[in-house]
Amino acid sequence: MATQTYTVTGMTCSHCVSSVSAEIGQLPGVTGVQVDLASGAVTVTSNDPLDETTVAAAVDEAGYELTR
Incomplete structure (x- = not known):
């Protein structure tokens, strides 16, 4: 098992x-x-x-941005 933590910007609500x-x-x-x-x-x-890069693409697809 692997656990990774990322920071996503642009989320403002539970729908996000x-x-x-x-x-x-x-x-x-x-x-x-x-x-x-x-x-x-x-x-x-x-x-x-x-x-x-794969995680960033998934976050982008949701309409948000993965910050590095």
């Missing part, structure tokens, strides 16, 4: 959290997604470490 969680949750190997709206922290648990 749901959108980001859904997009990241569809990535192969992802077993869990936890989003803290206040800080923008997104913690992803997966079978293997994820490529940051």
